[in-house]
Amino acid sequence: MEYLVMLPGPTNVPNRVMNAMLAPVINHRSDDFRTLYKSIVEKTQKVFQTSNDIVLLTTSGTGAVEASVVNLIKKGDKAVIPVNGEFSTRLADLIDSWGGQAIRINAPPGENPPYDKFEEAFENHKDIKALYAVYNETSTGTTIRYMDKLGQLASRKGAYFIADAVSILGGDELPVDKWNVDICVTASQKALAAPPGVSPLSVSKRAKKYMQENPPPTQYLNLKRYFKYYEEHFETPFTPALPLYYAFREALDMVLEEGMENRIRRHRVCAEAFYAGLSSLGLTPFAKPDARSNMIIAVNYLHGMDDKKFRGLLSSEFKVLIAGGFGDLKGKVFRIGSLGEVGRYHVMRTISSIASAMNMLGIKTNPEATSIAMDRLKALG
Numbered sequence: 001m002e003y004l005v006m007l008p009g010p011t012n013v014p015n016r017v018m019n020a021m022l023a024p025v026i027n028h029r030s031d032d033f034r035t036l037y038k039s040i041v042e043k044t045q046k047v048f049q050t051s052n053d054i055v056l057l058t059t060s061g062t063g064a065v066e067a068s069v070v071n072l073i074k075k076g077d078k079a080v081i082p083v084n085g086e087f088s089t090r091l092a093d094l095i096d097s098w099g100g101q102a103i104r105i106n107a108p109p110g111e112n113p114p115y116d117k118f119e120e121a122f123e124n125h126k127d128i129k130a131l132y133a134v135y136n137e138t139s140t141g142t143t144i145r146y147m148d149k150l151g152q153l154a155s156r157k158g159a160y161f162i163a164d165a166v167s168i169l170g171g172d173e174l175p176v177d178k179w180n181v182d183i184c185v186t187a188s189q190k191a192l193a194a195p196p197g198v199s200p201l202s203v204s205k206r207a208k209k210y211m212q213e214n215p216p217p218t219q220y221l222n223l224k225r226y227f228k229y230y231e232e233h234f235e236t237p238f239t240p241a242l243p244l245y246y247a248f249r250e251a252l253d254m255v256l257e258e259g260m261e262n263r264i265r266r267h268r269v270c271a272e273a274f275y276a277g278l279s280s281l282g283l284t285p286f287a288k289p290d291a292r293s294n295m296i297i298a299v300n301y302l303h304g305m306d307d308k309k310f311r312g313l314l315s316s317e318f319k320v321l322i323a324g325g326f327g328d329l330k331g332k333v334f335r336i337g338s339l340g341e342v343g344r345y346h347v348m349r350t351i352s353s354i355a356s357a358m359n360m361l362g363i364k365t366n367p368e369a370t371s372i373a374m375d376r377l378k379a380l381g
Helices: 015-020 031-048 061-070 086-097 116-124 147-157 205-213 223-233 242-258 260-280 307-318 344-360 369-380
Strands: 053-057 078-083 101-106 128-134 160-164 183-185 199-203 296-300 333-337
Touching (some): 031 242, 053 223, 061 160, 061 199, 078 116, 086 101, 086 128, 086 160, 101 116, 116 128, 116 147, 199 205, 205 223, 260 369, 307 344
Parallel strands (some): 078 101, 078 128, 160 183
Antiparallel strands (some): 183 199
8 A cells, every 4th residue: 555645745646647757858958848848837827826926946946935035135134024824933033034024913823814914914024025924834724815915005005916836826816916916936846736947926017126136146046047047948947856747737728627716616625524524422622613623633632642753644544644743843733634635535545544553642533524524525526
């Protein structure tokens, strides 16, 4: 039996996408590559729902997030950012370390700050340059459900709006142009169900103009170089990871074939099945109801449940891989990645395995848990 990868990322990758990497390596300064690159850019624009420029970085999602900071933030620039978990904290720290001033709107992990706190921040600081937001906080299974309002606010105040959508784009709503997102960042290995290593960004016209006129003192993450090479040659300035490009193109094809509306619905239904099935086992979600993610299911451990033993049993006995908690949440929660290729099989096998592992640890469980989850999955049709 193969491992079932139910991590927050990387996720299970369809065989069709993996097989795409068997294509021969080509010259990245050739017409063949230019055709490949243009195709990926056009498909990425459709998935992002944008007409903005697309930059493909051969990095992890962290590299693309860093690019969104180093190309926009200068010394002394103020940037508002909600902070409610590990990745939003890292982003705020990155802004500070680059010489900017992160205006943190804090909320307890598992919750989102009230929207009016952002209005207050712009009232109290008249010179805010940017509003950054981690759309889906992977460390706590928390999603901001007012991203559209943040985009409207930033646009109204003349600030740039940057969405860290690393673990959510391709699985939940994110119409980049409609929501006034100036820079949107994601990564291949999450909801797009491709191997890790490709991180696309969309960049609005005004953000692009700023970057071209104010390039950062960097080489690899200098987006001005990427704009120039694409416009003049349909190439990347540095050698791309060609096999990953082939895989990413195939993954984009699968997203577009399914259709964004259907894909988002599938992720929502699977998340609802997870929450219902796990709740019937006596487990409670970590995030508050109005902030719960459809991508990352973060769950509180019951008293006496040992993280290492529990996840070890899932791995060794059932070949199911899930993640533990970060930082202060280590040993207190476990996290399931319900994203990418997720469907009936993934949900049912995971819940069944969790119930069995709990029984092996001496914890009585509801034998109807899988039936409850299956009932929710009927909505998939």
